[in-house]
Amino acid sequence: MPKNLPEQNPGATLIKEENILNWNEVLEKFRKNFGTDIYESWIKNINLKKEFNDYVVLSAPTRFVRDWIVSRYADKILDIIKPFKKSIERIEFLIEETDTKSIKKSFFSNNQQVTLIENSISNYNRFNSNNRFDNFIVGESNELAYTAARKICIQSSHYNPLFIYSDVGMGKTHLLNAIGLEVAQTKKAMFISAERFMYHFIRSIKSNEMVKFKDFFRTTNVFIIDDIQFASGKEAMQEEFFHTFDSLIEKGSQVVISANKPPSGLERIQDRIKSRMSGGLVIDIQPPDFSLRVKILKQKYEEIKIRFKENYYLNDDVFDFLAQEVTSSVRELVGALNRILAFSKIKTKSPNIYECKKILKDFINSNEKSINVESIQNLVASYFNLNIQEMLSARRSRSLARPRQIAMYLAKQHTTNSLPDIGRKFSGRDHTTVIHAVKKINELIEKDSEIRQNVMEIRKKLL
Numbered sequence: 001m002p003k004n005l006p007e008q009n010p011g012a013t014l015i016k017e018e019n020i021l022n023w024n025e026v027l028e029k030f031r032k033n034f035g036t037d038i039y040e041s042w043i044k045n046i047n048l049k050k051e052f053n054d055y056v057v058l059s060a061p062t063r064f065v066r067d068w069i070v071s072r073y074a075d076k077i078l079d080i081i082k083p084f085k086k087s088i089e090r091i092e093f094l095i096e097e098t099d100t101k102s103i104k105k106s107f108f109s110n111n112q113q114v115t116l117i118e119n120s121i122s123n124y125n126r127f128n129s130n131n132r133f134d135n136f137i138v139g140e141s142n143e144l145a146y147t148a149a150r151k152i153c154i155q156s157s158h159y160n161p162l163f164i165y166s167d168v169g170m171g172k173t174h175l176l177n178a179i180g181l182e183v184a185q186t187k188k189a190m191f192i193s194a195e196r197f198m199y200h201f202i203r204s205i206k207s208n209e210m211v212k213f214k215d216f217f218r219t220t221n222v223f224i225i226d227d228i229q230f231a232s233g234k235e236a237m238q239e240e241f242f243h244t245f246d247s248l249i250e251k252g253s254q255v256v257i258s259a260n261k262p263p264s265g266l267e268r269i270q271d272r273i274k275s276r277m278s279g280g281l282v283i284d285i286q287p288p289d290f291s292l293r294v295k296i297l298k299q300k301y302e303e304i305k306i307r308f309k310e311n312y313y314l315n316d317d318v319f320d321f322l323a324q325e326v327t328s329s330v331r332e333l334v335g336a337l338n339r340i341l342a343f344s345k346i347k348t349k350s351p352n353i354y355e356c357k358k359i360l361k362d363f364i365n366s367n368e369k370s371i372n373v374e375s376i377q378n379l380v381a382s383y384f385n386l387n388i389q390e391m392l393s394a395r396r397s398r399s400l401a402r403p404r405q406i407a408m409y410l411a412k413q414h415t416t417n418s419l420p421d422i423g424r425k426f427s428g429r430d431h432t433t434v435i436h437a438v439k440k441i442n443e444l445i446e447k448d449s450e451i452r453q454n455v456m457e458i459r460k461k462l463l
């Protein structure tokens with residue numbers, strides 16, 4: 001906290017009208033050292049009030065601004081001032097009330113109205129400019145979420161709240177980021193994770209700043225909060241979030257929420273909050289299908305080439321292999337692509353499938369040591385409620401042939417057995433039968449949603 005003010009320090013000697021410090025020069029140094037964002041939000045709000053031999057007195061417009069600057073920037077401010085006057089040993093602050101509306105306005109100045117609270121309330125405009133609507137790859141699994149996200153950018157409060165849920169790495173945060181970038185052109189928007197909301201809630205209680213906390217979060221036009229499941233079991237935070245939510249809805253602000261489960265599936269979340277979140281549009285993002293995974297891989301491939309100005313070499317077989325093998329999330333899919341691109345850059349060629357398997361061995365085959373053809377056969381038979389002998393028999397009815405083909409397909413994908421070896425384990429069938437089965441299931445995954453779902457569920461159990 002600031003030390004005694006100069007009026008309470010009669011031993012100090014006031015400098016005469018010589019004005020040794022040129023405050024405009026000091027301010028320019030502040031801007032250069034702190035950067036434009038911090039300077040515009042905080043530092044430019046302080047002024048030089050009095051100058052003594054060994055210290056200066058600076059003014060801040062509010063107690064909040066003073067405390068924030070003292071706790072984070074005071075040492076650096078002193079270091080910047082000292083070269084202008086070496087005898088200065090400390091700085092002190094007094095509060096000089098000013099137009100609080102102009103202070104609030106400065107928080108959203110410079111045509112950057114999106115606020116993302118990270119480590120402090122001063123860290124604004126942190127949306128990722130790479131996560132936009134125009135580079136969000138749309139497919140059957142995410143089309144509804146994408147359409148709803150675009151809709152609320154055009155007509156705010158059309159779906160209020162908009163609740164998007166999915167497993168990790170499916171594109172929720174990309175969509176939330178895109179919403180913020182879009183609406184920030186015309187509205188005041190705020191984006192924060194539930195974890196950071198909790199952090200600032202606790203901090204405001206400790207610093208007795210709850211009034212400012214409430215005002216800060218309830219004056220936005222579009223409030224976007226990510227990973228609300230983090231609030232699970234945190235009753236005090238849920239209480240504050242509930243009232244913030246209600247206040248925003250009442251004033252017509254748009255609320256966008258993401259989570260890993262639908263509202264009804266969130267554990268240790270108050271029923272009234274679940275009810276409020278269920279009152280708008282609730283949409284899930286499903287894992288991308290094979291064709292969407294290929295599209296994502298190819299676009300990321302082109303983006304990486306342009307961004308890093310590098311020459312990489314990948315053929316369609318590699319994209320198909322990655323899309324077949326990495327199905328858990330888009331994030332892991334891109335991670336696998338990055339590994340393959342590193343190989344391509346070093347070797348200046350596209351890796352073949354055998355090389356891809358070696359490169360990604362620990363990435364996609366971490367569980368395959370316990371997976372063999374027999375375990376796949378048993379799992380598929382159990383999934384379709386079949387007797388294993390029936391599935392391996394020579395009978396060709398579709399109720400048996402399709403599960404048999406799925407088992408062959410998964411054996412090809414998740415074991416190191418050769419095609420002839422897989423065929424022998426299916427009652428001595430020829431390797432051409434395995435090739436046909438793999439090709440057939442690949443085709444069905446593309447056009448038959450039921451088969452695609454069957455394969456995904458069996459693979460999930462397998463892994």
